[in-house]
Amino acid sequence: MTGDARQTYFGHATALAATHGPGPWPHGGHPQPDRPRPLLSDTVLDGVLTHHARNTPDPATATQLAHLIQALLTGPPTPAALQHLHDAAATHRALSVADPLTTELAGLDLPTAGLRRLGRWLAEHGTHPSPVALGLVLLGLAGDHRDRDLLLLLGTLESLSLYAIVALARSQPDPEAAIFTLAQRVDGWGRIHAVERLRGTPDPRIKAWLLRDGFRNRIMDEYLAHLAATTGDLLQALRTAPVDDALLDGAAGILSALCIGGPAEEITDYADAAETIEQYLTLAGQRPPNLERIATVLRLARFLASDRATYPDRTRLRQRCDGLTGRPDWILAADRALDDPDLARFRLAIAPAQHLGIPTRPRVRARLHEHPDDPYLWQVLTDDIDDVIALARHLLPLDALGTGPTRGGRRGALPAHHVLDLIVGRLDAHPGKGWPLIRVALASPTTHNRTMAVRALGAWPAGTVPAEAFAAVEHASRIEPDATVRNKLRHLLGTWTGADPGPSR
Template sequence: MTPWSTQRPISPPGSAPTKAHGTANVSDPRATGGPCGSDVDRATSPHDDQLEGRPPPRSMSAVWWRLPSAAGDRPTYLAHALALSALHGPGPWPEGGNPLPDEQPQARRKLIPDAVLDGIRTQHTRAHVSECSGTAGASELVDHLQTLVMMQPPTTTALQRLHDVAVAADRPLGIADNLGRSLRDRDLPADRLRQVGVWLAEQGTRRSAVAVGVILLGLVGDLRDRELLLLLGALEDLTLYAAVALARSQPDPDQAVFELARRVDGWGRIHTVGRLSHTDDPAIKAWLLRGGYRNRIMDEYLAHTAATVGDLASALTPNTVDEALLDGAGGILTALCRGGPAGDIRGYPAGPWVINRYLTHVGHRPPTLGRIRIVGTLREFIASPRAAALDWTAGERTRLQNVCDALTAQASWRQLVYQGLNSDDPAVFRRAIWPAETLGIPFADRTRTHLRNLPNDWNLWYSLVDGTDDIDGVLLLAAELLPLAELVTGPSLEVGAGSERPEHVLDLIVSRLDAHPGKGWPLIKVALSNSTIRNRNMALNALDAWTSEAVPDEAQVAIRDALPIEPDNRIRDRMRQLLERWAP
């Protein structure tokens, strides 16, 4: 079974491979002549052979075939992307372009967003996209496509019905393979399919419909669609589809995907870089090593690709390397040594050589907080059992551990960490935390000082909660700094993911209280009455660790009062189980 991302494009009968010379004017969706900005008048123009480098496609009528304008006033994904582009440039855009035009109210949002689900399916299951669903959705969609492209003329009603069928598909990733095969089997006119793809991409108001349009452009599109795909692909919920479409429809697929990769920094970066794994372009390889692997999800997803495709070992061979390469290499090595969801240092035979070269280069450069942190991470890894899987030369692990120790023992290195910890700039202080942990330098007092100015800073709370044994001090500080009365909101079905608000800090602290039975009831009580599911679950985790004798009467009353109004079935069950366990 040929997966959608590698199926060959559909070309008009008798045509040469697509190779157009022109781009869509996406700054004005209607500026290119057709009703949807698709330049549809070219579909049967006698000059197509000159404009596209191929014979004109089969014509089904002497009358040019046009799609009508869209009906309705719901916001389109294209309008949303154009607005973001005007505000922020080509990308990356804040939050990957979220919230999207069809964003649901908080209470109705999916537990896992579509972009995350696509990422999990493609990065973790490694299944063909056709395995994500059956053929029924693709078959119905192709039936409607066939009806539409055979119409003379096509109607707005038929287009809207196609849009709704595409929306009903819900998981376009799951029908992409079958869609491509079915369209190829039915031998539908490629020029008309392309117009439909452009119409869905430009006029679509729901993610699934726009994604289906982008999939069609990957099957029958050409160079005219490049700018449209780049623009929509900067929305990270669509990046996967746009990356595949660009790779399949453009004469320079690596460059097209590379351009998109630089416009995204979350799951979109992971999807695009993954499709550059066979590039031999020196500029792309250099970019990968100097930060192209970085993303908002986990650098571990792309570090191995960067090291191997970018040939990190060769890049570090010269006696002198540029600062960007040295810092990029440090980030790659850190991610490889941590391990994670993709290839790690154990699957990188050049690992010992690269670690040695990195430490050699760092030893001849002034220290930075980032480099101190990386050297500490390498020291920890080299000494760990995981490092035994690598092919070290005799005595090399001991020698490299000694190199790390010598570097971090230098007065200039430690002084830099102290300067960072004493900085009033919270950004500088945060960068000093990990090096301080690596070197064993205490910093809890300074963390408390910064928290008084930034009481909702989740990262500072994390370093304090997990970096001290003084849980009583943490609880006192939380009671002082958090707006506990405002966090008694009553329950809802909001999950509570994030790290920006006071409830996220409460979640973090209460999540650690199961290791301290009997402590923190005032915060647990607030968490039980908070709107987020995570806080209520963390509160129950903490109480579950208490012995029946240690549970105050107030806690049992709070659980009984919360039970009738709890909207989550699983949390209600957990409350009942606690009350049963506490019963005399």
């Protein structure tokens, strides 16, 4: 592209496809070309805006872009004019422009062939997500079957999935099949956007996929569980023999997500819930127990014991759950799951084992020696704060954690800093315990570590504060770069001396 030597999104997607296949790609295709991965990416922001907030249209920008497009299609499409359109689009969020721009262009009666060529040019040459998304919008208006592969390729970048899905729906002769193909190539917000457009499908192949895998995504299975249960007709599928293990375990995932509830429809919105639970329990009781089935039945039991369950036979259903999880083979399977060498599987096994009364602490402590940076393992042990403090002093690299305060918040943070945060954040409830850890947190490069240290000391009665803490806090207050934390330190010193110096600037 004239005047722009950065990598195009098309080139980025092509390279990912060559390396990883059709998708899903690692991290949804992030980081994007020439754009470091931010805390809240375009992909996440579009997902949040479309599901939890009202997107604010920008008709003024849409009009501006429509006029630039009209000028390009009624005059010579010079490189400079193309670059100007690209750069104008790059200064605005595509989500706020897409709908009003579609309306604007529909009223201009522009040549379809020209719109399609311009859409492909932006899609293939864009070096910023908004111009590429604009190209996908134009292909939705003027594209055809020839653009399917391009839309699928760029749509596998999850920052562009939403725009590709809309374009596929508007331009393809079999839009549902095209969207289904893309849904299988993405696993985050892109999958959520795609599967939501498969709601109500009569296609048995898509329905079967929804029940086994289609509801799963990197964001929250809860977004798609109800859609999968209803569109996929989960109850009828479980009643139709033979029920394969993939379907039974998919049902487990759907029922678990429905029990958790939110941010979409949940189990109380599912009309077939009681019958589906009954059928699931019947089938699960006929199969060898595994971790997913055990965890699901335990979650169903908790739901059935809650006020959310209003079924007339909920007591009987709960008794069926208790009967399964009390079987010796189920208890043995839960115990064996704690021996899984995979850390992720081990973590999933902890809560079910605890619910079944299986001792977990010795094995969690042993696994912690192998994975001392894992916050969840530490969290499981925090009911015994003395043990946690002793383990932390032995397992954490404390000398490397207290290297001095910085302004960067979590910049320079090590995984162990997150563990330190978790432990020190609980010491306010344990006066006099863990001072060596608090001392390290006071000198941590992460602001939150230092904040948790001040909070803990501030909650301790005067008689439980070690003598050396005053000098440490006084020193920390002199070198603290963050004004908020510095004021907290000065206030803490004032409460100890009876002379609060007030906020500093």
